[in-house]
Amino acid sequence: MDNIKIITTEDGSHSLYHEGLKETYHSFHGALQESVHVFIEKGVRFWRTKSGLPKQVDIFEVGFGTGLNALLAAQFAMENELKINFTTIEPFPLDMGIINQLNYATSIGQDDLKDVFEQLHTSEWENTIDINKYFSLHKCKTKLEDFDTSKRFDVLFFDAFAPNKQAELxxxxxxxxxxxxxxDGAVFTTYSAKGQLKxxxxxxxxxxETLPGPPGKKEMVRGIVN
Known part of the structure; x- marks a missing residue:
């Protein structure tokens, strides 16, 4: 993918710049900080706390991308002894040549996550794969409009490209x-805070809910099913 370039964001973690869209995959203020704040803290941790600390959660992600959100979810699962069943969609998977250069395990400060990160990307598509006893992964090479499942989820990470870049999403x-x-009781979380989205x-x-955003971004949005 010649139109994809690796960049280093302000917290030292990598992201990617899509030259065709003129858009980064994460906030240039900090890829790691953004994903932790928006998807882990305001998403899965919030849902688990308000739901009485259940031992299992089903997560659906729109936009597997670099796999950073999945890696952080796997870390959260292991640290909290929580079973996470993680389903993610990505119609345009990245080349492993790019993936192998990303510094997420080092940025998180846990080199043992390097193997987990590799497994996330090398695992077979369209099948449920047990990464370890706390984290299973099901990757689908499809678009949201074509995603078909009878399964229901507890948390949804909406991590598509920005509305002004890909409005159709x-x-x-x-x-x-x-x-x-x-x-019922599930949580939708995203980095965007556009008025039309709300x-x-x-x-x-x-x-x-309009919440404080990650470093460098004023606001983000969370939706709850009640």
């Missing part, structure tokens, strides 16, 4: 699909 129809993929989430049934 943020339509009200796809927000409704996200809502219908979630169980209106669309409310219109399909979410209770919408």
């Amino acid at each position: 943020w339509t009200v129809d796809l927000m409704l699909k996200c809502f219908n993929l979630l169980r 209106r669309d989430l409310k219109s399909v049934g979410f209770e919408v």
